[in-house]
Amino acid sequence: MKVTITDVAKKAGVSIKTVSRVLNNEPNVAEKTREHVKAIADELRYFPNLAARGLATSKSFLIALIYDNPTPNYISLIQRGAIEACREARYHLVVEPMSLVGAASYDEKVKLTREVLDRLPVDGVILTPPLSDDKAVLAVLKELGVKSVRIAPKNEMALPCVGMDDETAAYEMTQFLLSKGHERIGFIQGHVDHSSAGLRYAGFARAMRTAGVDVVDDLVAQGDFSYESGVQAARELLSVPQEARPTAIFASNDDMAAAVISVAGQMGIDVPCSLSVCGFDDTPLARVIWPALTTVKQPIYKMGYQATKELVRKADDLSGNSQILDFEIKVRGSVTALK
Amino acid sequence: MKVTITDVAKKAGVSIKTVSRVLNNEPNVAEKTREHVKAIADELRYFPNLAARGLATSKSFLIALIYDNPTPNYISLIQRGAIEACREARYHLVVEPMSLVGAASYDEKVKLTREVLDRLPVDGVILTPPLSDDKAVLAVLKELGVKSVRIAPKNEMALPCVGMDDETAAYEMTQFLLSKGHERIGFIQGHVDHSSAGLRYAGFARAMRTAGVDVVDDLVAQGDFSYESGVQAARELLSVPQEARPTAIFASNDDMAAAVISVAGQMGIDVPCSLSVCGFDDTPLARVIWPALTTVKQPIYKMGYQATKELVRKADDLSGNSQILDFEIKVRGSVTALK
DNA sequence: CTGAAAGCGCTTACAG
DNA sequence: CTGAAAGCGCTTACAG
Numbered sequence: 001m002k003v004t005i006t007d008v009a010k011k012a013g014v015s016i017k018t019v020s021r022v023l024n025n026e027p028n029v030a031e032k033t034r035e036h037v038k039a040i041a042d043e044l045r046y047f048p049n050l051a052a053r054g055l056a057t058s059k060s061f062l063i064a065l066i067y068d069n070p071t072p073n074y075i076s077l078i079q080r081g082a083i084e085a086c087r088e089a090r091y092h093l094v095v096e097p098m099s100l101v102g103a104a105s106y107d108e109k110v111k112l113t114r115e116v117l118d119r120l121p122v123d124g125v126i127l128t129p130p131l132s133d134d135k136a137v138l139a140v141l142k143e144l145g146v147k148s149v150r151i152a153p154k155n156e157m158a159l160p161c162v163g164m165d166d167e168t169a170a171y172e173m174t175q176f177l178l179s180k181g182h183e184r185i186g187f188i189q190g191h192v193d194h195s196s197a198g199l200r201y202a203g204f205a206r207a208m209r210t211a212g213v214d215v216v217d218d219l220v221a222q223g224d225f226s227y228e229s230g231v232q233a234a235r236e237l238l239s240v241p242q243e244a245r246p247t248a249i250f251a252s253n254d255d256m257a258a259a260v261i262s263v264a265g266q267m268g269i270d271v272p273c274s275l276s277v278c279g280f281d282d283t284p285l286a287r288v289i290w291p292a293l294t295t296v297k298q299p300i301y302k303m304g305y306q307a308t309k310e311l312v313r314k315a316d317d318l319s320g321n322s323q324i325l326d327f328e329i330k331v332r333g334s335v336t337a338l339k
Numbered sequence: 340m341k342v343t344i345t346d347v348a349k350k351a352g353v354s355i356k357t358v359s360r361v362l363n364n365e366p367n368v369a370e371k372t373r374e375h376v377k378a379i380a381d382e383l384r385y386f387p388n389l390a391a392r393g394l395a396t397s398k399s400f401l402i403a404l405i406y407d408n409p410t411p412n413y414i415s416l417i418q419r420g421a422i423e424a425c426r427e428a429r430y431h432l433v434v435e436p437m438s439l440v441g442a443a444s445y446d447e448k449v450k451l452t453r454e455v456l457d458r459l460p461v462d463g464v465i466l467t468p469p470l471s472d473d474k475a476v477l478a479v480l481k482e483l484g485v486k487s488v489r490i491a492p493k494n495e496m497a498l499p500c501v502g503m504d505d506e507t508a509a510y511e512m513t514q515f516l517l518s519k520g521h522e523r524i525g526f527i528q529g530h531v532d533h534s535s536a537g538l539r540y541a542g543f544a545r546a547m548r549t550a551g552v553d554v555v556d557d558l559v560a561q562g563d564f565s566y567e568s569g570v571q572a573a574r575e576l577l578s579v580p581q582e583a584r585p586t587a588i589f590a591s592n593d594d595m596a597a598a599v600i601s602v603a604g605q606m607g608i609d610v611p612c613s614l615s616v617c618g619f620d621d622t623p624l625a626r627v628i629w630p631a632l633t634t635v636k637q638p639i640y641k642m643g644y645q646a647t648k649e650l651v652r653k654a655d656d657l658s659g660n661s662q663i664l665d666f667e668i669k670v671r672g673s674v675t676a677l678k
Numbered sequence: 679c680t681g682a683a684a685g686c687g688c689t690t691a692c693a694g
Numbered sequence: 695c696t697g698a699a700a701g702c703g704c705t706t707a708c709a710g
Contacts, residue, residue, distance in 0.1 A: 002397075004687060015697045020689065028695055050460040051393035052687030055702045058341075060390060062433075072623060076411030083436060090458070092433045094401075097422060119429070121389040227627045255627060262629035284411060288566045288594065289628055290601035343703060354681045359705065367679055391703030394686045680710085690701085 003046045012040040023048060054121075063311055064094045064122040065304075068131050069101065071225070071255050073283030074300060075128065078151065081304025082126055089312035094122060100134065109136035117144055124148060124311035126304070130193040132161070149307040153196050154322075161322045162307045166196045169296045169327040170203025170250075173278060176294075176329055177248050178211050181338030182276060184219065186237040186246035188256050191224040200252045200280060219246050223256050230259025238267055238275075247338050248276035254283045257293055261334065272336040282330050291333030299325045342385045351379040362387060393460075402650055403433045403461040404643075407470050408440065410564070410594050412622030413639060414467065417490065420643025421465055428651035433461060439473065448475035456483055463487060463650035465643070469532040471500070488646040492535050493661075500661045501646045505535045508635045508666040509542025509589075512617060515633075515668055516587050517550050520677030521615060523558065525585035527572040527595050530563040539591045539619060558585050562595050569598025577606055577614075584608075586677050587615035593622045596632055600673065611675040621669050630672030638664045 005023075009016040014037060021029045022037040029037075040046075054060050065082050067075050079095065086093045098116055103109040117125075117140055125148040131137050132150035138157055141148050150161040177185055187204050190197030201220075208215050218240075221233035230251060237246060237260075251257035257279030264271050271277055271291060279286060282297035306323055344362075348355040353376060360368050361376040368376075379385075393399050404421050406414050418434065425432045437455055442448040456464075456479055463486040470476050471489035477496050480487050489500040516524055526543050529536030540559075547554045557579075560572035569590060576585060576599075590596035596618030603610045610616055610630055618625060621636035645662055 002687095006687080016688080017697055018695090021696090024689085030695060033695080045457070047458050049394070049687050051390045051397075051399060052702090053689075054390035055388070055394050055704085056687080056689040058390075058702075062431075072411045072415030076415060079434065080436065083434060092401075092435075092459070094431045094433055095418065095422060096431075097419065118384070118386050120431070227623075258627045262627070262631075265629035284566075285624070285627065288597045288601070288624065290604035292601075341703095345703080355704080356681055357679090360680090363705085369679060372679080388703050391686090392705075394688085395703080395705040397686075682709085683707095685706085686704090688702090691699095693698085694696085 002049070003044045005046070005048065008037065008041050008044055008046050011044065012037045059123050060121045061091050062094050062122040063091050063124050063126065063308055064096050064120055065126045065128070066096045066098055066116070066131055066137075067128045068098050070128060071227075071253075071283065071285075073254070073285045074281060077283070077300035078126075078128060078304035081301040081306075082308040085305045085308035085312065088309075091123070091308075091312050093308075094120070096120065098131065098137075100131065100137070103136075106136050109134065110140055113137050113140040117141070117146065122146070126307045126311065127151060129196060130191060133193060133195045147311060149310045151303050151307055153199055160310055162303050162310070162325065163196075163322070164298055164303075164325050164327050166199035167203040167206070169298075169329075170200040170280070171207045172203075172329055173250060173280070173296055174204045174207035175211070176331070177250060177276065177278065177335065178207065178213070180248075180276070180335060182248040183213050184216070184246045184248075185213075186219040186221065186249040187215075188221050188223045188230060188233040188237070188249065188251040188260070190252035190256075192222075194225065197225070197252055204250060218244075223252065225253050225255060227255045227259050230256030231263055234260040234263035238263060238269065246275070248278070248335065251277070251279050254279035254281045254286045254293055254295055257295065257334070258285055258289050261289060261291070261293075272334050276335040276338075278335050286330070286332070293330075294332045294335040295330050297328040297330045299327070341388070342383045344385070344387065347376065347380050347383055347385050350383065351376045398462050399460045400430050401433050401461040402430050402463045402465065402647055403435050403459055404465045404467070405435045405437055405455070405470055405476075406467045407437050409467060410566075410592075410622065410624075412593070412624045413620060416622070416639035417465075417467055417643035420640040420645075421647040424644045424647035424651065427648075430462070430647075430651050432647075433459070435459065437470065437476075439470065439476070442475075445475050448473065449479055452476050452479040456480070456485065461485070465646045465650065466490060468535060469530060472532060472534045486650060488649045490642050490646055492538055499649055501642050501649070501664065502535075502661070503637055503642075503664050503666050505538035506542040506545070508637075508668075509539040509619070510546045511542075511668055512589060512619070512635055513543045513546035514550070515670070516589060516615065516617065516674065517546065517552070519587075519615070519674060521587040522552050523555070523585045523587070524552075525558045525560065525576040525588040526554075527560050527562045527569060527576070527588065527590040527599070529591035529595075531561075533564065536564070536591055543589060557583075562591065564592050564594060566594045566598050569595030570602055573599040573602035577602060577608065585614070587617070587674065590616070590618050593618035593620045593625045593632055593634055596634065596673070597624055597628050600628060600630070600632075611673050615674040615677075617674050625669070625671070632669075633671045633674040634669050636667040636669045638666070 132152040153163040223229040279295040286293035471491040492502040562568040618634040625632035
């Protein structure tokens with residue numbers, strides 16, 4: 001049988017309330033009693049029953065990570081960070097994918113979101129893009145009164161968020177390409193539902209304008225962050241007479257940048273000699289393709305960690321505070337100076 | 340306030356026991372009563388409190404997925420399958436990474452495993468490689484009496500497992516390379532702690548022997564399934580005079596195969612024209628590198644799904660039954676016939 | 679077919 | 695500093 005608080009109390013010769021006090025580090029226990037109870041608990045290998053504790057406190061000690069079809073490279077880092085923060089607070093992480101892409105209407109999205117959240121016995125929710133920008137999801141969360149932290153570039157609906165400055169990062173990456181002599185720079189946009197996608201494009205455009213270089217419509221292609229969309233976008237950008245081709249392509253994430261490198265390979269275009277390529281995120285993928293990807297390092301792990309930390313904090317006043325983390329331009333083999 | 344079973348009972352004019360019967364689909368309820376209670380529960384948007392139910396039944400409705408530093412591409416597919424099976428059974432999936440690599444001794448491993456499992460309130464555990472082959476982990480699981488299913492190629496300690504026939508798959512892939520005219524075939528082995536690594540090598544060697552081709556020691560390199568180890572192994576295999584170079588390399592997983600392609604790129608060796616490369620797993624990575632990888636498609640998603648299905652089954656007699664799932668050779672651009 | 683009582687293993691609120 | 699009682703929201707075992 002599992003050891004219970006009663007077993008510990010009996011063996012220690014105290015009431016269960018005292019055991020409870022010791023285990024929860026509550027005050028008002030004689031130091032000697034505390035030591036004794038601790039020793040007995042260790043000896044008996046006692047661990048409190050979470051269901052019982054949860055029932056008494058109406059907490060679950062569970063945090064949910066909710067995501068919608070992200071690339072595994074991205075979500076695995078968020079997840080890792082979230083788990084680390086959970087462990088430190090003795091929480092566990094529950095993972096819940098949701099598929100809202102097929103949902104046509106707002107009402108449909110609300111319904112799908114409820115199906116997941118209604119039965120989810122958690123103390124808090126971490127929302128990843130694009131769900132963190134979805135009005136329907138945010139509305140349901142609010143209605144249900146579930147604590148949540150958004151992983152997103154900007155504050156919304158007074159919900160706390162953890163993110164980074166996508167606009168500036170894209171600005172700096174573009175500046176880097178410009179500094180290497182590139183002017184005909186192609187850009188592949190991310191999924192329209194992700195607020196970061198718009199910000200990355202904005203940063204790109206601002207850098208171009210600042211440098212006095214026109215953004216050519218034909219050099220901007222629409223993607224959706226998936227590898228497949230990157231293939232299609234790359235084909236659009238590269239299937240033109242050589243003199244009209246971009247000398248560099250800035251893809252809004254690493255998966256699409258990997259696609260550009262693949263398509264270039266298929267078309268016999270040498271990367272980086274004839275085409276520089278850069279991405280965004282610095283997921284593990286960036287280092288396992290050839291040439292390795294110049295990209296913006298997002299602190300993805302840390303985002304997951306901070307978001308979760310926020311959720312498990314004792315203080316319940318987590319409305320509205322947002323954290324902006326640092327990024328870094330990672331220069332690798334996929335970009336070279338224009339000859 | 341949250342709606343409870345008492346609220347439903349009151350509004351329906353029955354006892355909470357009757358509501359409980361209806362919700363759990365127990366017999367001995369008049370059809371009319373059943374309908375009525377269901378309607379009220381729906382109307383009130385009632386969902387049972389899992390902690391309360393858990394305390395009463397000593398179940399948690401939680402399954403844990405336990406892994407040790409896998410590639411995100413692999414674990415994300417297992418996870419997806421596991422979640423799907425959890426949903427169908429109204430369970431939730433908790434993810435628990437463990438790091439046993441640093442552990443020197445068996446006792447150390449036992450200690451680390453206990454730290455995770457002692458406080459893990461789950462009804463079952465899914466073990467992925469290499470933890471599924473770790474004696475210390477299996478011993479702790481047994482001692483704690485936690486139900487578990489191993490994702491592994493072969494049955495062990497009478498624990499149920501879900502896997503595939505790695506030996507035959509590697510055999511067939513090698514046959515494929517031989518059929519393309521390759522004889523100087525390099526092989527990169529996986530991590531020694533993974534039982535699948537040995538089986539893959541065995542399948543490779545058997546195919547070579549069957550074809551009457553010698554396995555050359557210099558053409559076998561040791562890896563550990565990581566991209567980095569693949570880079571090192573590829574350098575070993577390729578940094579030799581051209582006539583001594585393999586014409587094809589069979590890496591024991593996709594990450595290492597991607598590394599071979601990178602190294603070949605760095606060394607100016609054209610893939611597939613001068614070097615064919617194939618991998619194992621068919622993770623998402625296989626399709627996002629260039630050239631796309633010829634590889635063995637493991638039913639990874641399905642493994643996660645079946646393992647979890649086994650765990651949430653009502654029947655408690657899940658000792659020892661193992662499932663072997665099918666594989667498939669995926670032919671893509673990274674392999675070509677020897678000229 | 680239905681329900682009242684007891685109990686799962688904790689914590690909260692109170693008394694001493 | 696310590697403990698006895700009540701209660702969290704369910705299910706199990708029993709009675710009718």
